[in-house]
Amino acid sequence: MVMILLALSLNVLASTPIPTPPLGISSTFAELKEPPTPERVELGRLLFFDKRLSADNTVSCATCHRPEHAFSEPTAVSSGIRNQKGNRKAPTFINGAWTIFPVFFWDGRADSLEAQAIGPMANPIEMGNTHEKVVGTVSGIKGYGPLFKAAFGAEIVDLNKIAKAISDYERTRLSGNSPWDQWKAGNEKAVSAEVKLGDQLFFGKAECNQCHLGQNFTDSRFHNLGIGWNPKTKKFADEGRVVISKSAEDTGAFKTPTVREAAKRAPYMHDGSIKSLEAVVQHYNKGGNKNPRLSPKLHPLKLKANEVSALVAFMVALTGEGYQDVAPTSFPQ
Numbered sequence: 039m040v041m042i043l044l045a046l047s048l049n050v051l052a053s054t055p056i057p058t059p060p061l062g063i064s065s066t067f068a069e070l071k072e073p074p075t076p077e078r079v080e081l082g083r084l085l086f087f088d089k090r091l092s093a094d095n096t097v098s099c100a101t102c103h104r105p106e107h108a109f110s111e112p113t114a115v116s117s118g119i120r121n122q123k124g125n126r127k128a129p130t131f132i133n134g135a136w137t138i139f140p141v142f143f144w145d146g147r148a149d150s151l152e153a154q155a156i157g158p159m160a161n162p163i164e165m166g167n168t169h170e171k172v173v174g175t176v177s178g179i180k181g182y183g184p185l186f187k188a189a190f191g192a193e194i195v196d197l198n199k200i201a202k203a204i205s206d207y208e209r210t211r212l213s214g215n216s217p218w219d220q221w222k223a224g225n226e227k228a229v230s231a232e233v234k235l236g237d238q239l240f241f242g243k244a245e246c247n248q249c250h251l252g253q254n255f256t257d258s259r260f261h262n263l264g265i266g267w268n269p270k271t272k273k274f275a276d277e278g279r280v281v282i283s284k285s286a287e288d289t290g291a292f293k294t295p296t297v298r299e300a301a302k303r304a305p306y307m308h309d310g311s312i313k314s315l316e317a318v319v320q321h322y323n324k325g326g327n328k329n330p331r332l333s334p335k336l337h338p339l340k341l342k343a344n345e346v347s348a349l350v351a352f353m354v355a356l357t358g359e360g361y362q363d364v365a366p367t368s369f370p371q
C-alpha cells in the first residue's frame with residue numbers, strides 16, 4: 039500500500055504540469071483535437087533534450103532549439119552532428135500549439151508538429167540517425183519503458199509515439215504576459231510612451247500587421263521580402279516555398295515568423311542574414327530587397343529615426359514568459 043502511494047506520488051512529481059496559457063494567448067489546450075497530457079509532455083521533454091537520439095550522441099533537438107533563445111539559436115544557420123552547417127536558421131515554435139494554418143518549417147513542408155519532429159532525427163546533417171536506430175536506442179534504455187507506459191499505456195516504443203511526445207512538449211512552450219500584453223490588458227504603466235508609439239506604427243503607418251497578426255503575430259502564410267536575393271546572378275540563395283507549392287509566385291517566399299520573443303532570437307530571417315531588430319526595421323523601411331517576386335505588400339515606409347526606434351522598442355516589449363526551461367539534470371538509463 040505504502041509502495042503504491044509512494045509510486046503514485048513520485049509519478050505526480052515527475053509529471054510536468056500543463057501550463058495555463060499566459061496573458062495575451064486566448065487559445066486553450068482544451069480546444070485542440072488531442073490536448074497534451076502531463077505524461078506525454080514529461081516524456082517528450084526528456085526526448086527533446088536527449089542527445090542519444092543522434093547518430094553520435096552529440097546532438098539533441100535542444101542543441102539548435104535552445105530554451106534561452108526562445109527555442110531558436112543565436113547563430114545564422116544551424117550546426118548538426120560533426121559540426122555540419124545547414125542553410126537555414128532554427129525557428130522558434132513558441133505558441134505553435136495553435137496556428138492559423140497548420141504549416142511548419144520556413145517553407146511550410148510539414149503540416150503538423152508530429153510530421154515535423156521525425157525529420158531532424160534522420161536528417162544527415164542534423165542528427166544524422168535512422169528512424170530504426172532511434173527506436174532501437176530508445177527501446178534499449180530501460181528507464182524509458184515506464185514513461186512510455188504512463189504516456190501511451192504500453193512500454194513499446196515506436197516512432198509515432200516519440201514524435202507525439204516531443205510535439206506535446208513543444209505545444210507547452212508558450213509566450214505571453216509580456217509588458218505589451220499587460221498594457222493591452224489595462225496596465226497603462228506596463229510600457230513606455232515609445233512602445234505605445236511603436237504599437238501605433240506596427241498596426242498603422244508601418245503596416246506590419248498585414249502579415250504579423252493574431253495572438254502569435256503571424257498569418258502562417260508565405261511572403262517574399264527579398265531576403266537572399268542576389269541582384270548580380272538574379273537568383274535566390276534559397277528559393278523557399280516554391281519548391282513545395284510549385285507556384286512561381288512563391289519564389290523566394292518564406293513563412294512569417296512570430297515577433298514574440300524577437301529580442302531573444304537574433305540574427306533574423308530564414309538565413310539569419312539580418313543582425314539586429316533595428317536592421318530588420320530598416321529593411322522594411324526601404325521597402326524590402328527589389329526582385330521580380332517581391333511581396334506587393336511592401337513599399338518604402340518613410341519612417342523617421344525615432345519611429346524606427348519605437349518599432350524596435352515595441353518588439354522588445356513582446357518579451358514574455360511561458361516557454362522557459364532548462365535541460366533535465368538526469369535522463370532515463
Ligand code: HEC
Binds near residue numbers: 098100118134142
Ligand atoms: C542541427 C540543428 C537542428 C536540430 C538538431 C533540430 N532542429 Fe528543428 N529546425 C532546425 C532548422 C534549421 C529548422 C528550419 C528548417 C527549414 O525550415 O527547412 C528547424 C525547424 C523546426 C521546427 C519548425 C518550426 C516552425 O514553426 O516552422 C520545429 C517544430 C522543430 N524544428 C523541432 C525540432 C525537433 C523536435 C527536433 C529534435 C527531434 C529538432 N527540431 C532538431 C534545426 C534543428
Ligand code: HEC
Binds near residue numbers: 240260261291297307
Ligand atoms: C508581407 C508580409 C510582412 C510584412 C508586411 C512584415 N513582415 Fe516581418 N516577416 C515576414 C516574413 C515572411 C518574414 C521572414 C522572411 C524570410 O526569412 O525570408 C518576416 C520576418 C520578420 C522578423 C524576423 C523574425 C525572425 O524570427 O527571424 C521580424 C523581427 C519582423 N519580420 C518584423 C516586422 C516588422 C517590424 C514589420 C513592419 C515594419 C514587418 N515585419 C512587416 C512578413 C512580413
